[in-house]
Amino acid sequence: MTQPDAPVPTPTGTLLEQLQALEAGMYHTPERSHGEILALLRQAEARGDRAARAQAHLLLAGCSLYTGDLPEVLVQVGHCLPLARELGDPQTEARALNGLGLGHDRLGQYDQALEAFLHSLRITQDTGDRMGSFRALNNLASLYNDTGNVTQALAFHRQALEIAEALRSPVMLASSMTHQIAIHDRLHRSEEVLTLAAEHLDVIRAAGPPRWTSTVQECVSRALLRQDRPEEALRVALDDLRAVRARQDQEAVCRQGVTAARALLRLNRPDEAEPLLRESLRISREARTRPQEALTLEALAELLEQQGRHAQALSVAREHFDLERQMHAREVDARSQLLTAEIRLELLNREAEIERLRNVELAQANQALRETQQVLLHRATHDPLTGVANRAHFHQVTQDTLGSLEDGQLAALIFIDLDRFKQVNDTLGHPAGDNLLQQVARRLGDAVRGTDLVGRMGGDEFTVLLRRVAAREDVTLVAQKLADALAHPFTLGGQRVNITASVGCAVAPTDGLDAGALQQHADLAMYRVKRSGGNQVLHFEAQMGEPGERQQLERDLRGACERGEMRLHYQGRHDLRGRQLAGFEALVRWEHPTRGLVPPCQFIPLAEDSRAILNIGEWVLREACAQAAAWDFERRGLCMSVNVSPLQFELPDFVQTVSGVLKRSGLNPRHLILEVTESLVMHDLERAQRHMRDLKALGVQIAIDDFGTGYSSLSVLQALPFDQLKIDRSFTNALTGPRAPRVTALMTAMIQLAQTLDMTVTVEGIETEEQRRILTGLGCDHAQGFLLSRPLPPAQAAALIPDATPAPS
Numbered sequence: 001m002t003q004p005d006a007p008v009p010t011p012t013g014t015l016l017e018q019l020q021a022l023e024a025g026m027y028h029t030p031e032r033s034h035g036e037i038l039a040l041l042r043q044a045e046a047r048g049d050r051a052a053r054a055q056a057h058l059l060l061a062g063c064s065l066y067t068g069d070l071p072e073v074l075v076q077v078g079h080c081l082p083l084a085r086e087l088g089d090p091q092t093e094a095r096a097l098n099g100l101g102l103g104h105d106r107l108g109q110y111d112q113a114l115e116a117f118l119h120s121l122r123i124t125q126d127t128g129d130r131m132g133s134f135r136a137l138n139n140l141a142s143l144y145n146d147t148g149n150v151t152q153a154l155a156f157h158r159q160a161l162e163i164a165e166a167l168r169s170p171v172m173l174a175s176s177m178t179h180q181i182a183i184h185d186r187l188h189r190s191e192e193v194l195t196l197a198a199e200h201l202d203v204i205r206a207a208g209p210p211r212w213t214s215t216v217q218e219c220v221s222r223a224l225l226r227q228d229r230p231e232e233a234l235r236v237a238l239d240d241l242r243a244v245r246a247r248q249d250q251e252a253v254c255r256q257g258v259t260a261a262r263a264l265l266r267l268n269r270p271d272e273a274e275p276l277l278r279e280s281l282r283i284s285r286e287a288r289t290r291p292q293e294a295l296t297l298e299a300l301a302e303l304l305e306q307q308g309r310h311a312q313a314l315s316v317a318r319e320h321f322d323l324e325r326q327m328h329a330r331e332v333d334a335r336s337q338l339l340t341a342e343i344r345l346e347l348l349n350r351e352a353e354i355e356r357l358r359n360v361e362l363a364q365a366n367q368a369l370r371e372t373q374q375v376l377l378h379r380a381t382h383d384p385l386t387g388v389a390n391r392a393h394f395h396q397v398t399q400d401t402l403g404s405l406e407d408g409q410l411a412a413l414i415f416i417d418l419d420r421f422k423q424v425n426d427t428l429g430h431p432a433g434d435n436l437l438q439q440v441a442r443r444l445g446d447a448v449r450g451t452d453l454v455g456r457m458g459g460d461e462f463t464v465l466l467r468r469v470a471a472r473e474d475v476t477l478v479a480q481k482l483a484d485a486l487a488h489p490f491t492l493g494g495q496r497v498n499i500t501a502s503v504g505c506a507v508a509p510t511d512g513l514d515a516g517a518l519q520q521h522a523d524l525a526m527y528r529v530k531r532s533g534g535n536q537v538l539h540f541e542a543q544m545g546e547p548g549e550r551q552q553l554e555r556d557l558r559g560a561c562e563r564g565e566m567r568l569h570y571q572g573r574h575d576l577r578g579r580q581l582a583g584f585e586a587l588v589r590w591e592h593p594t595r596g597l598v599p600p601c602q603f604i605p606l607a608e609d610s611r612a613i614l615n616i617g618e619w620v621l622r623e624a625c626a627q628a629a630a631w632d633f634e635r636r637g638l639c640m641s642v643n644v645s646p647l648q649f650e651l652p653d654f655v656q657t658v659s660g661v662l663k664r665s666g667l668n669p670r671h672l673i674l675e676v677t678e679s680l681v682m683h684d685l686e687r688a689q690r691h692m693r694d695l696k697a698l699g700v701q702i703a704i705d706d707f708g709t710g711y712s713s714l715s716v717l718q719a720l721p722f723d724q725l726k727i728d729r730s731f732t733n734a735l736t737g738p739r740a741p742r743v744t745a746l747m748t749a750m751i752q753l754a755q756t757l758d759m760t761v762t763v764e765g766i767e768t769e770e771q772r773r774i775l776t777g778l779g780c781d782h783a784q785g786f787l788l789s790r791p792l793p794p795a796q797a798a799a800l801i802p803d804a805t806p807a808p809s
Contacts, residue, residue, distance in 0.1 A: 015052035027209030030063040031248045054083035061099045068251025073103035094123040094132045108290040134163040174207040190223035214252045234263035254283040383456040386441035394455030398515035412466040412475040415504045415522035419534035421460035432492045479537045500535035570797035572789035583639035586624035617648045625665035633671045641673040646680045655694040669699035725754040729765025
């Protein structure tokens with residue numbers, strides 16, 4: 001809770017004056033001040049003095065915050081808020097909301113913290129309370145820092161710092177510098193942390209409460225550890241640990257105890273570290289501070305591993321993983337809340353009629369969702385074509401199964417890909433292909449136990465979860481049984497059709513402790529089978545993904561363009577309502593001479609790391625523009641989209657390169673769309689503005705890609721002249737899931753905002769007619785996805801163009 005320069009003005013009165021005199025003690029000696037404030041509260045209750053009661057509860061909340069009793073913070077604020085509202089005291093209400101937000105923030109309840117801080121900010125801005133606005137902005141900066149959106153945290157921090165400098169308040173400046181040091185610590189900028197602490201720690205210590213000093217010392221200790229200076233880190237941590245123990249600040253004891261323990265572990269002194277971690281774990285659990293509990297469990301697992309207590313280390317690591325998973329889910333929800341709030345605030349500044357229509361549309365959408373809730377519940381968990389579990393439901397059940405495994409228990413995931421499925425579609429038609437998928441799903445379900453789960457990942461990919469298996473060999477037997485079941489002929493439209501399957505297996509916990517890792521490893525084993533001709537069963541082995549293979553791939557990647565190993569496939573971008581083709585997105589593929597087709601997810605990160613992406617990216621741009629010119633995009637009114645790598649965009653001559661490619665290809669610049677991500681342009685906003693201004697001068701269109709993921713914010717839309725907004729496939733996937741109402745509302749807001757800013761909206765990942773129908777109703781302009789067209793080589797992509805001459809193979 002940010003300390004003000006002076007007590008908030010309140011009605012005069014003996015009790016109020018005494019409480020205001022105790023406010024400084026709330027920050028500096030909270031454990032001693034608590035009793036005195038509590039005694040004054042009893043007097044206020046006896047006299048029926050509501051103003052004094054509100055002030056007392058507010059100060060008690062502050063004492064609880066600074067002694068680390070976070071649940072009590074929420075209790076005291078809960079008493080203060082209704083009193084402040086009854087009294088019509090907006091300043092006390094705003095301060096109480098700040099306290100409420102701080103309590104939720106420290107407890108990891110970020111969505112509730114955001115709501116409280118924004119409410120406080122609105123009150124202070126409406127009443128001209130600049131000190132109150134400073135508190136709210138400072139706390140919003142801290143919240144965004146806690147949820148990892150450092151760009152937005154810095155933006156709020158700058159606004160708070162401007163107020164502090166304007167008011168010339170040492171306390172506010174000390175608070176701002178504490179937040180700035182914490183943000184640099186989150187970014188792992190160790191040198192900046194140490195420099196700022198050296199410059200400002202004395203001021204922070206003199207002007208602020210001891211908690212701020214402890215926060216800075218914690219950041220300093222972590223920075224020293226990152227610089228491999230464990231002795232100094234330990235000294236700083238232990239010095240501060242003694243101080244926080246003396247003032248009975250339990251939360252700070254917990255946090256600094258973990259920091260000191262990490263320094264001891266670095267010094268190979270685990271026996272000294274263990275009592276600190278056990279104490280921190282007890283405190284974090286009693287206070288229900290989940291972020292701190294997760295940090296403590298992570299350090300404790302490392303300690304047990306260092307001591308050779310491997311079984312205990314594994315048990316603690318599982319606890320840590322489970323808690324991290326819960327926190328991640330909540331953090332994702334918090335980020336959605338942050339983005340939703342930003343969009344809502346922006347739209348509120350638009351014309352009142354637009355706001356009214358938006359609210360009406362949202363109300364209608366919510367009503368429709370409520371009426372169809374039962375239907376959507378089944379659709380949220382099952383594949384509409386085959387009736388087996390869909391991707392999201394299968395992933396969740398797998399995660400729950402792995403989380404319930406006890407020592408010695410095994411579970412397994414089997415990944416199945418049909419060999420030559422495309423031939424069925426090409427020769428017998430898509431209805432026959434759909435019929436085949438339905439029959440495959442039934443055979444897989446008949447071949448496993450009722451306790452196991454069959455899922456469809458999309459296309460011709462199926463997965464099977466074996467919830468419990470006795471031994472690894474049993475998995476092989478089941479996988480072979482599934483392959484044999486699919487080897488029997490299928491009857492499609494009166495014809496007998498034979499197919500085979502590529503099958504990969506992974507066993508938990510050996511091959512992965514979470515659903516993502518286990519499925520990835522089974523997929524990798526399946527891919528090995530696929531690459532070797534299919535029709536086999538293969539278990540995942542560690543060497544399939546070992547560093548040596550990565551290094552070999554990286555070496556092979558060098559010169560791949562020159563050797564003619566790169567290929568471009570083109571995925572259509574279609575008008576949602578009429579399904580007419582609007583253009584293509586160029587997608588690079590690597591045809592390795594011995595490994596076959598290498599997935600982009602494997603070689604693109606390698607290309608980025610080795611800077612080979614520069615040659616590959618320029619080659620993609622040249623080939624895509626030449627192909628668009630050959631297909632006469634200007635006459636047909638089509639556009640070619642090309643993804644831009646961050647390394648490409650950082651080149652000073654990037655715009656000149658684009659201009660040269662356009663001139664050589666003969667493509668009209670208006671028919672080229674360059675797709676960039678938000679993180680790419682925000683890395684250097686000034687350069688991004690310069691590049692984008694010059695590209696717009698050429699006539700090139702610019703799209704922001706994957707909007708809605710990571711740390712998306714409105715600032716980038718306001719600062720840069722985008723023509724198109726592409727919404728990530730994760731939103732499309734969630735349209736028919738359990739979070740459909742929230743996702744639908746969020747997508748409605750994003751689409752309306754983009755169209756208000758004269759941007760065309762493209763949504764990615766459409767795989768079902770239901771998704772297309774929903775998105776059409778939301779007003780989305782264009783779409784990409786397997787429902788409309790898959791990525792195709794040039795000859796097949798040309799067939800999508802009306803009256804086009806097929807490209808050479």
